[in-house]
Amino acid sequence: MSLTARDIAEITRLLEDSSFDELELEIDGLKIHLRRNGDIPRFPAKGDRPQSTSVESNQARSPLLENSAPRETPPPPADPDLTEVRAPLLGTFYRAPKPGAPPFVEAGASVEPDTVIGIIEVMKLMNAVRAGARGVVRDIRARDGALVEYGETLLLIDARESR
Amino acid sequence: MSIRRILVANRGEIAMRILRTCRKLDIETVLAASEADRDSLPARLATRTVCIGPAHPTASYLKPELQVQAALGTGCDAIHPGYGFLSERAAFARLCEQHGVTFIGPTSEQLAIAGDKLAARAAAKGVDVPLAPGGEAPSLDVAHELAARIGMPLLVKAAGGGGGRGMKLVERAADLDAALELAAAEAGAAFGDARVYLERFVARARHVEVQVLGDGAGNIVHLGERDCSVQRRYQKIIEETPAPGIPHELRARLHDAALRFAGRLRYRGAGTVEFLVDVQRDEFYFLEMNARLQVEHPVTEAVSGVDIVAAQIAIASGSGLRLMRGEAWRDGCAIECRINAEDPARDFAPSPGTVHSVRWPDAEGIRVDTHIESGARVPPFYDSLLGKIIAHGRDRAQALTRLRAAIAITRIEGIATNLGLHAEILADPEFMRGGVDTGYLARLLARPARAAARQHG
Numbered sequence: 001m002s003l004t005a006r007d008i009a010e011i012t013r014l015l016e017d018s019s020f021d022e023l024e025l026e027i028d029g030l031k032i033h034l035r036r037n038g039d040i041p042r043f044p045a046k047g048d049r050p051q052s053t054s055v056e057s058n059q060a061r062s063p064l065l066e067n068s069a070p071r072e073t074p075p076p077p078a079d080p081d082l083t084e085v086r087a088p089l090l091g092t093f094y095r096a097p098k099p100g101a102p103p104f105v106e107a108g109a110s111v112e113p114d115t116v117i118g119i120i121e122v123m124k125l126m127n128a129v130r131a132g133a134r135g136v137v138r139d140i141r142a143r144d145g146a147l148v149e150y151g152e153t154l155l156l157i158d159a160r161e162s163r
Numbered sequence: 164m165s166i167r168r169i170l171v172a173n174r175g176e177i178a179m180r181i182l183r184t185c186r187k188l189d190i191e192t193v194l195a196a197s198e199a200d201r202d203s204l205p206a207r208l209a210t211r212t213v214c215i216g217p218a219h220p221t222a223s224y225l226k227p228e229l230q231v232q233a234a235l236g237t238g239c240d241a242i243h244p245g246y247g248f249l250s251e252r253a254a255f256a257r258l259c260e261q262h263g264v265t266f267i268g269p270t271s272e273q274l275a276i277a278g279d280k281l282a283a284r285a286a287a288k289g290v291d292v293p294l295a296p297g298g299e300a301p302s303l304d305v306a307h308e309l310a311a312r313i314g315m316p317l318l319v320k321a322a323g324g325g326g327g328r329g330m331k332l333v334e335r336a337a338d339l340d341a342a343l344e345l346a347a348a349e350a351g352a353a354f355g356d357a358r359v360y361l362e363r364f365v366a367r368a369r370h371v372e373v374q375v376l377g378d379g380a381g382n383i384v385h386l387g388e389r390d391c392s393v394q395r396r397y398q399k400i401i402e403e404t405p406a407p408g409i410p411h412e413l414r415a416r417l418h419d420a421a422l423r424f425a426g427r428l429r430y431r432g433a434g435t436v437e438f439l440v441d442v443q444r445d446e447f448y449f450l451e452m453n454a455r456l457q458v459e460h461p462v463t464e465a466v467s468g469v470d471i472v473a474a475q476i477a478i479a480s481g482s483g484l485r486l487m488r489g490e491a492w493r494d495g496c497a498i499e500c501r502i503n504a505e506d507p508a509r510d511f512a513p514s515p516g517t518v519h520s521v522r523w524p525d526a527e528g529i530r531v532d533t534h535i536e537s538g539a540r541v542p543p544f545y546d547s548l549l550g551k552i553i554a555h556g557r558d559r560a561q562a563l564t565r566l567r568a569a570i571a572i573t574r575i576e577g578i579a580t581n582l583g584l585h586a587e588i589l590a591d592p593e594f595m596r597g598g599v600d601t602g603y604l605a606r607l608l609a610r611p612a613r614a615a616a617r618q619h620g
Contacts (some may be wrong), residue, residue: 090215090229092236123228123258147236149214150223151198 083133083157087148091120091127095144103144109137111157118142118154135159166241166265166480170195170234171209173245174224176550177456178205179534181243184472191482193237195230197223204534213237218544224248227255234264241265241479243472247546250455251278267479268432269380269454276428276452281322281360287449290423295439295448297362303340309361310339316364319346323356325326328415330397365448367600368439370394371406372453373421374463376474378483379431385418386467389435389459393588393603395511401588402459403498404466406440407559407597411447424452433460433475442598458501458548461532465497465555496559498566500589502533504547506579507608515543519577528555528562534605541578549580559597563589 042126087093095118096101105117111131118129135157142154168191171181178194182205185192192211199218206212213233216223223229227249234242242264244250253274259266269277276282284294296313299322300306310317310333319342321329325555329350331342337435351357374386390406391399406414421436435457437450460471478484505511520537532551535541541549552569556562567589588594591607609615 017476090236091232096406122232123262147213147233150216151214 035052081135081159083135083136083159084153085129085131085133085155085157086118087120087142087150087152087154088125088129089120089122090150091122092146093144093146093148093154094119094121095140095142105131105137105140105155107137107140111135111137120148129154131157133157133159164265164327164444164481165378166190166267166476168193168210168237168239168241169267169476170230170239170242170264171205171245172224172230172242173250174200174203174205174246174534174545176532176534176548177245177458179208180532181245181472182208182586184470187470188473188476190476193226193233193239194429195233195543199540203503204536204539211237214448218542219436219581220248220544227252230255231258231262231264234259234440238265242265243267243475244455246458246531251453253278257376265479268435268474269428270431273428273430274341274454277434277452279322280320280324280451281358283451284360284449286427287424290427291446292420292424292449295363295365297360298588299358299360300343301358303343306339306343306361306458307336310336313361313363316366317368318362319343319359320362321350321354321356322358322360323345323354324350328397329353330562334513364437365441367443367602368398368441369406369598369600370437370450371409371417371440371447372435372437372457373418374457374471375430375434376471376478376484377425377428377430377432377434378478379429380483381426381429382484383422383425383430384484385421386463386469386471388414388417389462390598391459392599392601393594393604394601395608399459400501400503400604401498401585401594402497402501403559403562405496409442409598410445413440413442413447417447420447424449428452430454432478433471458551459499461530461551461553462497462499465530465553466495466590468493482488493555495538495555495557496562497553497555498559499551499553499582500566500570500576500585501551502549502573503581503586504541504549504578505581507584509579509582511581512541513547515541515547515581517541518549518575520574521552521576522572522574524572526565526569528565529553529569530555535575549575553557563595 105111113132113133115131116128117131120127120129138156138158140155142148170193171178172195173259182192192209194205194212195215196212197216197218200206200213201214215229225248230360242259249255251274252378253271256266276286281299287307288296298309298611299510300309316332316334319331319333329346331346333339333342346359347357350359369390369392371388371390375383377383387402387404388406388423389402391402393401417438425437435453437452438447440447464471486536504514507515518539519536521535523531530553531550535549554562554569556564556565568587570582
């Protein structure tokens with residue numbers, strides 16, 4: 001396999017600079033599927049095993065599937081002023097109402113309980129996620145366009161700074 | 164098309180079972196778990212686990228869109244639905260088809276036919292598979308006319324139901340109207356389909372089913388039959404293969420009828436065609452087709468040497484039945500006991516809780532399919548199956564001896580189980596002779612000595 005991580009980064013840059021939205025590439029059994037605008041790739045580039053080789057060990061598993069242990073529910077923040085906003089359902093998390101638009105909230109933004117902080121998409125159905133607490137957005141943990149699990153922490157809200 | 168990563172849309176022992184074969188085949192797995200199953204044994208065996216929702220199945224395991232989204236979001240190319248939950252929902256298979264995720268099972272059209280008992284009856288009739296006298300009852304007049312022809316007693320069944328749900332026994336013509344009304348109302352509420360039909364009630368029959376595999380192109384093979392007559396309220400608890408005491412010629416006719424039915428559907432994947440068999444009269448009737456993996460598939464695997472989950476995956480990835488060739492028919496006999504978290508002394512009430520300690524048997528000819536280890540929680544939201552103990556032997560006597568010994572050394576502390584009932588059945592002369600009918604367990608439970616023992620302790 002001759003492709004390196006740098007090659008893939010370069011290919012990604014080329015796509016970004018081009019007028020195309022999507023790129024599919026197959027070299028020596030390595031399949032790369034790149035798509036613009038945070039849509040879910042069917043076959044994550046790094047996650048795919050080359051078709052031509054047989055992978056025997058768990059060590060060779062794709063990065064996507066590295067965390068084989070079940071994710072523990074994160075312990076509640078030690079600071080009582082911090083509130084975790086958790087994913088109310090499994091789906092794809094989006095920080096902005098549409099691709100290219102500014103995010104609903106950035107770190108430092110003041111929010112009310114009904115402020116929309118993101119969207120979770122399930123099968124083309126967009127579900128608004130609200131802050132559920134008053135305060136200032138501290139730590140945005142969920143990545144834009146990533147799959148979030150039910151109950152996963154999306155961001156933290158600090159109640160102190162709004163007083 | 165090769166399958167490289169499978170989302171397991173199920174839990175419990177069947178999730179373990181599917182994960183095991185995936186490991187053997189070097190296929191990556193994503194377990195879609197509810198919050199209650201996040202720390203379960205299958206969650207640790209899977210390559211990755213994603214939490215799809217709260218414990219209650221209607222908010223997690225039964226949500227087609229969450230399962231498909233989880234598959235897409237983790238780059239899975241296929242979904243294995245297991246049994247129960249979404250496994251026989253045509254709409255779920257269709258959603259997978261629409262999103263380019265391979266549904267490991269039949270096509271959505273085949274699921275729709277198998278799920279509609281009237282359509283299934285019509286398909287059976289079309290290939291001369293014998294049916295119990297009966298038919299659709301769209302109005303009271305038609306129903307009474309039909310009932311007069313069928314004779315009493317008869318069953319009112321839901322067209323959209325199955326597995327005994329939504330079924331009413333009618334013993335006198337005067338009770339027919341009330342039963343029809345009740346059955347239609349129940350069926351409408353439970354399955355969203357109020358259509359009911361009538362069928363002759365065969366009182367002394369055995370439940371015999373045939374395991375089939377189809378490639379979707381019209382090629383069907385069978386892997387022999389299973390006798391599942393030891394049941395309580397249509398819930399099977401002991402299954403075995405081959406069905407004891409069935410004449411060779413009748414057995415061949417059963418196999419052939421199953422092949423014809425599955426062939427008519429150009430069936431794809433693993434499925435089971437169920438029959439009621441009246442051995443005395445040398446007759447049998449088509450009951451229904453279960454278009455999925457069955458709980459009791461391991462007895463067939465023990466005797467045939469075929470890994471049915473691997474066969475399902477091979478068929479779904481387009482390899483057809485090729486992998487079936489050259490597999491050794493091991494022969495002999497296999498019997499399975501379903502170990503449930505339920506209390507026979509309290510009318511089989513479910514007994515969820517924490518399993519403080521467990522000891523499963525480990526001996527020659529014994530296989531255990533389970534997700535229960537010491538410290539495991541049995542949540543109240545799901546079915547009560549803790550595991551299955553399967554014994555294989557060169558003949559029925561040896562399989563029985565091994566199974567009795569295996570049941571005797573099994574210990575499950577912390578919750579009530581039906582282990583004691585299994586020990587009783589396996590030592591009962593009537594069961595040991597073989598060939599009991601579906602009324603056997605109810606009669607055993609009603610025996611005076613047993614009833615008295617229950618009252619005293």
